[in-house]
Amino acid sequence: MSENPSIALIGPGAIGTTIAAALHEVGRTPTLCGRTAHPQLELRHDSGKIIVPGPVLTHPADIAQPFDLVFVAVKTTQVADIVAWLAALCDENTVVCALQNGVEQKTQLAPYVNGAAVLPSVVWFPAQREPDASVWLREKPRLTLPETPQAERVVAALRDTRCSVDLSADFLTIAWRKLLQNAVAGLMVLSNRRAGMFQREDVTALALAYLQECLTVARAAGAALSDSVPQEIVDRFHQAPADLGTSILADRQANRPLEWDIRNGVVQRYGRTYGIATPISDVIVPLLAAGSEGPG
Structure with a gap:
């Protein structure tokens, strides 16, 4: 993997927008993939706001090659809707970080990721979509990941961002x-x-x-x-x-x-x-x- 890994994010909702804004703020803007072609994303927080430039891509055919790191931020009820995105974005060298609820993330996503490593996570921050489509971040963002070699790719991507990452052996x-x-x-x-x-x-x-x-x-x-x-x-x-x-x-x-x-x-x-x-x-x-x- 290169020193500047390619990063994509599927699902720029509340959690996805938070992660995208954290990455953009330090110059690691991800490729955004979703259902609606938003021209930009907006994250509001206690000290201001972050604008993430778009557009949000809406067609998996626009993806030319697999990415090094893919954040999946859609709800588990929407996994069937992103199968084409996963096929386009992932190969056996990709790490897929599931920003989803539950304890069954790996088994849910594994059939669709072309042999990529699926990394579960626990998301520890409340973020909510506002009527104007902006996202309101109500606490400092934090993720917990399993202590595995694949997790180091996420740690590196989010290093020095407003989103902290904890690794856990349990x-x-x-x-x-x-x-x-x-x-x-x-x-x-x-x-x-x-x-x-x-x-x-x-x-x-x-x-x-x-x-x-x-x-x-x-x-x-x-x-x-x-x-x-x-x-x-x-x-x-x-x-x-x-x-x-x-x-x-x-x-x-x-x-x-x-x-x-x-x-x-x-x-x-x-x-x-x-x-x-x-x-x-x-x-x-x-x-x-x-x-x-x-x-x-």
Whole structure:
């Protein structure tokens, strides 16, 4: 690989725009690929804004050769829509960094990347799309990656940017911890409320019970999570701005498909695999699935 690796990004939504802006700010502007030919991307943050020049490419046929590093920032519900992009952007020398939710990123993307290495990640920052199509970054961006040779390519690309990168020898545990946080956020969809809802004592009690269920499944899957994790996650929601949303809530309010399976259904599925009862998931998952897919 050259000293200046070629970088592409699929999916310039909230997370994708944040990463693209971090790269552009230090002179490593990625090739942008997506559904809509935006002339530019705009990231707003506490001290100003960053404009990433476009255009966003919309036709995989415009890609002349594979890239060294490809960030995938589409939701898991959209993977089928980017198969042509992955085929054009990837070969066996590419590293594909999945900026996606869940603990199954590698198995989801591996069939489509022409033998490229798929690198999962955990995204630790809230960014939300605004009505004017800009993105509002509400906290300092940070990624966690597994401690592997492929991760060094991402570390190098994001070095000296506003997005920090942590490497973990126990990535599985960290990925499951984030999944627990995402899973309990599904309650916001069912109530159609933002983070302020967790101030209710009854919602706090439900969240803690659900997180305990998720924790049991996560441990069976190999995650080394402590007993304190459910309370820590609920405390974080208590401390969040009352108007803080989540991507799955935004999708529900826009009547888009929901990532219910990768965020919530996975707990139910793994519970069945390990013979663990999941009574709360057995209520939550069908309701989220119906909210996503109907009928009705």
